[in-house]
């Protein structure tokens with residue numbers, strides 16, 4: 738199994754859930770921009786599940802040498818990579834912040850997924866799970882750079898699913914609403930609409946087993962987004978969302 742964004746608590750909870758359910762992986766490749774924190778998780782799964790894992794450094798803001806990944810083979814890729822950035826007015830007009838959000842959520846991430854998608858395609862097997870966001874469904878003033886990068890990522894996953902369908906590779910898009918993780922630490926989230934990493938992992942694992950194409954984390958978000966998508970633009974543009 739390949740994990741992108743290994744310090745994500747959702748990614749870690751998904752790995753644990755899969756192992757608890759008896760999924761067998763020859764090796765778990767933990768891609769991370771934060772080796773130290775990932776080492777703790779790697780040790781944890783090595784001890785608890787006698788699972789072989791390997792940590793691979795990947796910082797999407799730096800140059801990537803794909804030859805280093807040539808030996809990696811797997812049939813499951815879980816991508817939890819994401820970056821919220823600064824959604825304030827200062828953040829919006831700070832080009833560094835804007836570029837970083839676009840790079841980590843979309844432009845630098847897509848080539849990495851493509852690299853592994855091609856491997857899956859040539860072996861005619863595998864599943865790619867990508868965590869996008871409900872933020873990608875409609876641009877809102879509070880986080881539309883992040884939302885637009887996620888919209889692009891959602892469209893990418895949809896196209897990849899379509900492209901790989903006949904090649905026997907499945908692509909699942911996950912659209913989380915709020916999740917209580919380090920990304921949202923300190924934000925005033927409504928607890929009724931917020932999933933814990935464990936809850937999120939359970940939703941995602943169940944959708945993975947059912948080979949879903951698109952899934953929301955916490956079903957209530959599919960209803961919320963149905964409403965949000967259908968608010969007429971002349972009303973929507975006046976809302977403080």
Ligand SMILES: NC(=O)c1ccc[n+]([C@@H]2O[C@H](COP(=O)([O-])OP(=O)(O)OC[C@H]3O[C@@H](n4cnc5c(N)ncnc54)[C@H](OP(=O)(O)O)[C@@H]3O)[C@@H](O)[C@H]2O)c1
Pocket residue numbers: 741742743744745746747748768769770771775795796797798816817818819820821841868869870871872912913914915916917918919920921
């Ligand atoms: N939390 C929410 O409410 C929420 C809502 C909707 C969607 N999402 C999406 O769900 C996914 C998981 O998010 P999370 O809540 O678990 O947040 P998170 O803990 O911040 O996870 C995102 C991961 O992205 C990786 N990452 C960040 N910068 C990177 C860089 N420069 N290069 C490579 N990797 C980088 C990090 O993994 P490493 O440290 O291992 O590199 C980080 O753990 C993300 O795609 C996020 O956008 C989250």
